[in-house]
Amino acid sequence: MNTMITAPVSKRPHYSMRRIPGLDGLRAIAAGLVLVYHLIPGRAPLGYVGVDVFFVLSGFLITSLLLVSTLRHGSIRLGDFWARRFRRLFPAVLVATLGSAALAFFVGGDALVALGRQVVGSLTATYNWVEIAHDSSYFEEASPLLLTNMWSLAVEQQFYVVWPLVVAGLAFLGTRWRVGAALLIGSFSIYLHGLLATDNPTRAYMGTDTHLWGLMLGAGLAFALQHVVIGRDEPQRNPLSRAWAGAGWFAIIAIILGGLFLPDSGPMYPWGMVGASVLALLVIRTMLPDVQSGPAYALQKVLGSKVLTWLGVRSYGIYLWHWPLYVLGYYQFPFLNPYVAAIIIATLSIICADLSYRFVENPVRTMGVKGWLIHVRNRVAGFNPAQAITAVGVPLLVVSFAVTGIAIAPPVSSGQAAVEAGKNTQPIPPPDAGDHTPPPGNQTGDSNEGTDPSADPTGEAPGDVPAEEPATPTDDPGEPAPSAPEEPTEAPVEPTLDPTPEYEGTPASWDRVTIIGDSVTLASAYKLQEQMPGVTVDAAESRSIQVATDIISKYAANGTLGDYVVVSLATNGTIHESDITRLLEAIGPDRTLVLVTGFGPARASWIPEANEAIHKCARKHPDRIRVADWHDAIEEHPELLAGDSTHPGPAGADIFAATVRRTLDPNAS
CATH class of the missing domain: 3.40.50.1110 (SGNH hydrolase)
Structure with a gap:
């Protein structure tokens, strides 16, 4: 039975969220910045702001969906919402986590370091706090951990758990109060980040409470423009549509050029991330249906192109796969030309993401977990013996290799x-x-x-x-000096x-x-x-x-x-x-x-x-x-x-x- 949190409504007509073209293209650009930043050293110094663009998109879309639920049903159906989020996110995380762990088993060595806690953190949506508790760093480059990119997924998943309760509590307030509340939470998050960044930068960067501003900016936009995003009729054209269009073009260009060329030092941290979040907000605003001037339409067409849309739809999987594949390549082929490695890793990431989307993510999202399992069982039942053994044996082997990798993982690099x-x-x-x-x-x-x-x-x-x-060793003369490591036998x-x-x-x-x-x-x-x-x-x-x-x-x-x-x-x-x-x-x-x-x-x-x-x-x-x-x-x-x-x-x-x-x-x- 669903838990329902009711909002005061007098009429409950059929509301739905309007289609917003171009958002998948923005996702693709954000993912591209992150990939360039990770895979080609120094070529996108501020490319990590792509993660903040993702946060703004998530805050906007999730809040809009919660508002639709409130208007349509008079309540936020928490059970339904959380089940949909689970079906959308967890299958891809499960496949990427176990698949990466299985591949790490074959690479061995430092690729397996701390694998057990990483897998637990990834599958329980607590990766960021697990690594903070172990004093790890997302930014450590000499011996990178296999699943470090899961920190941002953990932040989003924790947001999905808590934010519906907050939105329900804010439902009794007017629009200005709700927008103000979102901005206040975001501002406080920036303040906490600055407070912790000097002494504990990893805690500041990876903490959910200290990296909320992008999610809150997106939520604030959804609150402010609920009448534009949600409804049955086309909204009236915004009289400032041409100005918004210009702002949108400026913002998308600034995100790309800033991520590629701005330095990552000095005021760029954290203000580069905050600035990218604001710019992402401007792009989203330009994509909304009340802004239909020529320049805005042109931007919508660019971001809504087939290539960017295709990549944007799969950007979640691309993000999940690119970092583990990079880490495995880093340890297996450390002296491979970075540009060659980047092309190979990006290609493999897209392939893995597409397979995951077509055979796992989309089917589970549309059929549900139970329906997908029944579908798989029926498909396997029609296979010949060799095909059936392969279909069942491959997943079992992946799990067994992953578990073995966890069991033999070294404690430190x-x-x-x-x-x-x-x-x-x-x-x-x-x-x-x-x-x-x-x-x-x-x-x-x-x-x-x-x-x-x-x-x-x-x-x-x-x-x-x-x-x-x-x-430095102790200067106590009564304490024996530690011995040097044993020499190799060869x-x-x-x-x-x-x-x-x-x-x-x-x-x-x-x-x-x-x-x-x-x-x-x-x-x-x-x-x-x-x-x-x-x-x-x-x-x-x-x-x-x-x-x-x-x-x-x-x-x-x-x-x-x-x-x-x-x-x-x-x-x-x-x-x-x-x-x-x-x-x-x-x-x-x-x-x-x-x-x-x-x-x-x-x-x-x-x-x-x-x-x-x-x-x-x-x-x-x-x-x-x-x-x-x-x-x-x-x-x-x-x-x-x-x-x-x-x-x-x-x-x-x-x-x-x-x-x-x-x-x-x-x-x-």
Whole structure:
């Protein structure tokens, strides 16, 4: 029996929601921005605003449907509403979740990390809160989780549960009060987001309460224009229709160009997301039936084109599939050209979404779950034995592979394990060296280029696991030092280095060497100390070149800066020649600067630029700069890196340390 919440109505004529052309096209554009943003690094820095466009659409459409129910039946039939939402959303989520988990079983390794809790969060519409509780980050790029994109689906699904109750409560108020209530909730959500963004950016971005503004803007529009959206007769033409049409054209162009070209730093977070939500609202307003001027009609025709409509209808499935496929490709083919990978992943996402739509989503939506199951049973009954076995066996295999993947999933990524190993063996830095990890939002160079644009809200650098305090072993002399990770049983790989330039001078002793690095250095800290006893290693996660001069200055101020300063900070963002010039100024004219090149997967598109700047400056200052070419040394041995293709395991750390040692002293054994 349906739960009914009644609204006061005197007449209950047949009301329906008018057809609004072009909204599927807007969905397609929003999905396209998200795909470009995720699949092609740096090509759509603000592309994640596509999610906010989806939120505005959902808030508008769901509120309109609730208003239709109230006007038609005199109540919001909660049971019917929730059942329709379940039929619309859950089948696609179930197929994408289990299908992705089954594929992850074959990829293995880091693709399986935390798979159990991800599947639970995905299937219970709580993914965002599950990951917040585990201190995860949607924006972590070095070791991305398989189902991270489910956070936004969880936000929407939670909205679908609570919002009907709110709409029913607001039914007794006038239009202005309802619009005001929606805007007040949205404004408070922005306020909460800003309050939490500095200290807990992941919580601010993924939280339902802190990312409600788009849903509320859409709801406010539905409240304000109920007479236009819902009714039996065509509405009168809006006298400002031409102005609205111009605003709509401006808005859709601004959404596309802003997502593709605006930076994802500074005021763009969170105001870029808020701005995109307002622009999406303008586009929706232009699509409504009372705006029928020539320019508006032209925009409706563009957004209502067959291609955009076809993609928009399947945009839900495309969004569900694209991220898991990207993650699987990331781990299986880390060095594949990003553009080639993007084409393959986008194509596979569209294929999977179309199959899901035609064989699962649409049939369940029209027949209901029970009707669809009966339909499937009848179809299978007409198959020959081989077809029937295949039809039943394939889904069972998918489930079994998914369950097995959950059972064997590692607790942490191999990259994180490598960093933790280095953490536990890193020597204690000198007094006042301290934690030099920069504040959130300033990890990756002057323009933040090279990061996953979603990473900017969190301030996490892409090449590292989430930022923490730089670990140093206890200084309690009574506590035994932790042991280094066990070496692999196979013979260690001897690094193949390019001929080392004939540098003049070598360290008088290793204690005259100061190494400043990021998590790659941190993962290699014990090997550096082993191969160069007495060397000072100051490494921390999520470091970039931007903090190097401050660290050097502190060592110089307390008299502990070595004669040779090694800087290994090319993992987390681009390095410019101006950055290196500042390093030379910071160490002074009597010291030698050793720059370590970076290495990472093809997605880390900033690393080649950083390496080029390093080599260029070394050629300009051959008497002051040496290059420890970690990139060339490890390029032939990617199997010695963790699953993120960035952090070295024990044998890889040997190569890292040997590369630095030979650059400092070419004659060292």
